[in-house]
Amino acid sequence: MKISxxxxxxxxxxxINKGAVNSEVALTINEQVxxxxxxxNQxxxxxxxxxxKDALALIKASDVMIATDALRMSARNVFTGTVAKVVSGEVNDEVTVxxxxxxxxxxITKASSQSLSLTAGQAATVVVKASSVILAA
Structure with a gap:
């Protein structure tokens, strides 16, 4: 199956941390992630x-947020890395970390990319809410 x-x-x-309706699932990707x-639960x-068990985590690019300053937040998935590239568009930019x-x-919006002054080689933090992660097995 191919997906976008x-x-x-x-x-x-x-x-797996089971709750009454929902569960938290932790998926180890590598040593850093x-x-x-x-x-x-269904x-x-x-x-x-x-x-x-092996599984696949799927996250739409529009659900990934980028930060450049230290923040305290409720999002469960917060990873610091390096901007690999920024592809600039008319309205949105594609940022790879x-x-x-x-x-x-x-x-992310071009305005957000510009306000963060995102460039390749810069440190950046990826933020994804746990509810935005889709699992496949």
Whole structure:
């Protein structure tokens, strides 16, 4: 199956924290990146997710936020890396941030990209809400 989602990360389930309706699933991608997803318990059962099982995290580029300053926030997925490239468009810019061997792609407004003065080689932080992560198994 081919999908249009720009951010696709293969990993192994490190932990599942079950709640009454939803569960938190931690997926280890590499030494620097462990992605947390919040999905329904029904999805956990349907996908037969369990610790140690391989899974895929999918994140739309429009759900990836970029920060350049230290922030305290509620988002579960916050990773600091280096801007690999910025592709400038008329309205939006595509920003690629490298964290270890992972590349996160974000689509942000041109105005936001300019206000952050994003350039290749610059340190940047990727931010993704756990509820924006889709899991596949």
């Amino acid at each position: 989602c720009r951010n696709q990360f293969a990993g192994q389930i490190a932990a 462990q992605i947390t997803a919040v999905i329904t 999805s956990i059962e349907r996908l037969e997710l369990a610790e140690g 490298t964290i270890g061997d992972c590349e996160f792609v974000a689509i």
